[in-house]
Structures are given as structure tokens and as C-alpha cells.
Amino acid sequence: MTDQTISGGAPAGRGDEEPILLLTGGRPDLGGGALDDDALWSLYDVDDRATGVLRVNFVQSLDGSATVDGLSGGLGGPADKRVFDTLRSLADVVLVGAGTARDEGYGALRVSAERSARRVAAGLPAQPAMALVSGRLSLDPGSDLFAVAPRRPLVFTVEAAPADARARLSEVADVVDVGTDTVDPARIVAELTSRGHTQVLCEGGPSLFGDLVAAxxxxxxxLTLSPLLEGGHGPRVITAPTETPAPPRGLELGHVLRSGSTLLTRWRRPAGTSRGGAGGGSTGGGTAGTDERSRG
Ligand SMILES: NC(=O)c1ccc[n+]([C@@H]2O[C@H](COP(=O)([O-])OP(=O)(O)OC[C@H]3O[C@@H](n4cnc5c(N)ncnc54)[C@H](OP(=O)(O)O)[C@@H]3O)[C@@H](O)[C@H]2O)c1
Known part of the structure; x- marks a missing residue:
């Protein structure tokens, strides 16, 4: 994806060439200096990988847009890309809605050789798994997303999905029904957990995020805050699945990073609370160089 032209804003405003600093986040050992990749890994790593964590990652403009000209690439800079890659490196599985995979032109999910080595050293498979969500199965089985994937992707769909598309995709991916007419997000999490994918990174998009929040x-x-006013044409990072509002969900601040004028924030479910959906909150047992989507 090509970068966007941003009038009135110097590239440095998005953190280009700027170090990433920890502003707040309860890690005095990491404060005060530029965070290298080891520090970022340590910051975003979890204490216990057996405890299920569904993490969602987005970038947005200051005025709340998830895209510039229909894509996220105009929002992210180098700092966002480093965190994006770090989160992929730590994930068991990267979960993406079909709309994002189509719009952003996702290719095969493959973290860099250096990040892959870090995964292996930590006892993880060399590459994270990839899982897509699509009701219509309107995904090209010949695309790089499937054709050169280092691990056979998962595709979560519904029983009502077109049979011909299901047959084609089944040759290159494990196609799993998680609903009759619409995908049940709790069943996605349960299916991932049953495959040992406890650390789930969802990269969007807004519709899938809406489903996950509603559940x-x-x-x-x-959430990366890009120092940019998009102007009001783009969508929010979330789309509600129904017109019936879900109750607001409170989150607690985990940390805030700064790179130039870009803020990279991490928010968590409040301590002592657990998932309200059927997926269960803390059950155990149960992402680049060739990428795909390039925010930066
Ligand atoms: N700023 C960011 O960080 C960021 C991140 C991601 C995406 N985006 C942007 O978001 C836009 C895409 O938005 P989007 O809402 O279309 O993306 P999406 O959530 O990735 O994809 C929506 C699609 O996923 C499938 N899906 C999701 N929930 C489903 C359910 N409950 N049942 C059945 N199918 C379900 C459907 O696929 P089928 O149509 O195949 O049935 C649906 O059309 C793009 O412009 C992208 O650039 C921005």
C-alpha cells in the first residue's frame, strides 16, 4: 500500500524515525529510554499464555476515522507498524474479517525471520496461524493469503455459505461452521481455544470488532492515535452489528507509548471481570515482512 499525502502535517508528526517511549504503564524498568524490539515484546507479552486473551488492534485518526481514502495505510507510521508487528509476533492466531482481508489486500501471514526466531526461542511455532471470518466465503483461494501461507489458514463461516465457494476454499483452508446464518463470535473463540490458540490478535475490521464487543x-x-484530522469521511473503528445498542464496556488503561506525535495505547478488561459471552474468560488450553496489510 502506498503512503498517503498529508497536507499541513509533517511526516515526523506520525512518528517517522522517532523513538518509541513509554509514557505510563507500570514498567519502571522500561521507562526513560527508547524501546527496542525486546522491550516491546516484553511490554505486550502476557504473564500466562494459557489464559485466553482476545486482543484487538486498530489505528485511527484524532477525529475518529479508521481509514483515509478507504484504507488504514494513511494512518499508521513506523511506530504503529512496529507495534503491529510485535502484536503479530506474540499471537497464536491472527483473526481478520473478510472485508479487511479484501480491502487491505492481505497476503500470506508471515512475520520476519528475526521475529520468527524470537517466537521459536519462546517456544512458539515459527509463524502465527491465520483465521478469517466470512459468511459469503467471497475469498480467492488462489490468492497469496492461501496459496503461499506458511500455515493452512482457518476460515470461520456459516452453514448457509455457498457450497461451491466452500468446496474451493476447503482445498486451501480449514473451513469451519460457527453459525447457521451469521457467525457466532463466541463459537469462533471456542474453536480457536480448542486448537490451542489462546492468544488471539484481531486486526479488525470494524464489523468483526462490533461483533466481538457485542458478545x-x-x-x-x-489503539494507535494518528496525529491527523481525516475530515469526517471515513468510518469508525467499530460497526455495531444491530441497531439495538450493546451496553457500554469499561476498560482500564494498560500503557501509553509515544513516538513523535503518535500515541500508542493499550486498554484492558478491568481486573476481576471476565468475558460475558459464551467463550469463557480465562480458560486455558483452549502475524510482516511479506505483509499483506501495510499501515506504515
Ligand atoms: N484502522 C484500522 O486499524 C483498520 C483495521 C481493519 C480494517 N480497517 C478498514 O475497515 C474497512 C473494512 O471494514 P469491514 O467492517 O468491512 O471489515 P471486516 O469486519 O473485516 O469484514 C466484514 C466482513 O467479515 C465477515 N463477517 C464479519 N462478521 C460476520 C458475521 N457475524 N457473520 C458473517 N460474516 C461476518 C463478512 O464477510 P463476507 O462479506 O465475506 O460474508 C463481512 O462482510 C476497510 O476500509 C479497512 O481498511 C481499518
Whole structure:
């Protein structure tokens, strides 16, 4: 994806070439200096990988847009990309809605050799798994997303999905029904957990995020604030699945990073609370160089 032209805003405003600093977040050992990749890994790592965490990552403009000209690439800078890659590196599985995969032109999910080595050293598979959500199964089985994937992707769909598309995709992916006419997000989490994917990174998009919030399945929200006023044409980072409002969900601040004028925030489900959906909150047992989506 090409970068966007931003009138009136210097590239440095989005953190280009700027170090990433920890502003607040209860890690005095990491305060005061530029965070290297080891520090970022340590900051976003979890204490116990057996405890299920569904983490969602988005970038948005200061005026609340998830896109510039229909894509997220105009919002992210180098700092956002480093955190984006760090989150992928830590994930068991990256979960993405079909709309995002189509619009952002996702290719095969593959973290860099260096990040892959870090995963292996930590006892993880060399590459995270990839899971997509699509009711219509309108995904190209010949695309790089499937054709050169280092791990066979999962596709979560519904029983009502078109049979011909299901047959084609089943040749390159594990197609799993998690609903009759619409995807049940709690069943997605349960299916991932049953495959040992406890650390789930959802990269959007807004519709899938809306489904996950409505089902109260989101444990962490990582939001990059890009120092940019988009102007009001773009969508929010979330789309409600129904016209019936879900109750507001409170989150607690985990940390705030700064790179130039870009803020990279991490928010968490309040301590002592658990998922409200059927997926269960803290059950155990149960992401680049070639990327795909390039915010930066
Ligand atoms: N700023 C950011 O960080 C960020 C991140 C991600 C995406 N985006 C932007 O968001 C836009 C895409 O938005 P989006 O809402 O279309 O993305 P999305 O949530 O990735 O995709 C929506 C699609 O996912 C499938 N889906 C989601 N929930 C479903 C359910 N409950 N049942 C059945 N199918 C379900 C459907 O696929 P089928 O149509 O195949 O049935 C649906 O059309 C793009 O412009 C992208 O650039 C921004």
C-alpha cells in the first residue's frame, strides 16, 4: 500500500524515525529510554499464555476515522507498524474479517525471520496461524493469503455459505461452521481455544470488532492515535452489528507509548471481570515482512 499525502502535517508528526517511549504503564524498568524490539515484546507479552486473551488492534485518526481514502495505510507510521508487528509476533492466531482481508489486500501471514526466531526461542511455532471470518466465503483461494501461507489458514463461516465457494476454499483452508446464518463470535473463540490458540490478535475490521464487543469477548484493545484530522469521511473503528445498542464496556488503561506525535495505547478488561459471552474468560488450553496489510 502506498503512503498517503498529508497536507499541513509533517511526516515526523506520525512518528517517522522517532523513538518509541513509554509514557505510563507500570514498567519502571522500561521507562526513560527508547524501546527496542525486546522491550516491546516484553511490554505486550502476557504473564500466562494459557489464559485466553482476545486482543484487538486498530489505528485511527484524532477525529475518529479508521481509514483515509478507504484504507488504514494513511494512518499508521513506523511506530504503529512496529507495534503491529510485535502484536503479530506474540499471537497464536491472527483473526481478520473478510472485508479487511479484501480491502487491505492481505497476503500470506508471515512475520520476519528475526521475529520468527524470537517466537521459536519462546517456544512458539515459527509463524502465527491465520483465521478469517466470512459468511459469503467471497475469498480467492488462489490468492497469496492461501496459496503461499506458511500455515493452512482457518476460515470461520456459516452453514448457509455457498457450497461451491466452500468446496474451493476447503482445498486451501480449514473451513469451519460457527453459525447457521451469521457467525457466532463466541463459537469462533471456542474453536480457536480448542486448537490451542489462546492468544488471539484481531486486526479488525470494524464489523468483526462490533461483533466481538457485542458478545463481550474483547479482553484488550490496542489503539494507535494518528496525529491527523481525516475530515469526517471515513468510518469508525467499530460497526455495531444491530441497531439495538450493546451496553457500554469499561476498560482500564494498560500503557501509553509515544513516538513523535503518535500515541500508542493499550486498554484492558478491568481486573476481576471476565468475558460475558459464551467463550469463557480465562480458560486455558483452549502475524510482516511479506505483509499483506501495510499501515506504515
Ligand atoms: N484502522 C484500522 O486499524 C483498520 C483495521 C481493519 C480494517 N480497517 C478498514 O475497515 C474497512 C473494512 O471494514 P469491514 O467492517 O468491512 O471489515 P471486516 O469486519 O473485516 O469484514 C466484514 C466482513 O467479515 C465477515 N463477517 C464479519 N462478521 C460476520 C458475521 N457475524 N457473520 C458473517 N460474516 C461476518 C463478512 O464477510 P463476507 O462479506 O465475506 O460474508 C463481512 O462482510 C476497510 O476500509 C479497512 O481498511 C481499518
Amino acid at each position: 463481550d469477548l474483547v479482553d484488550e484493545f490496542c
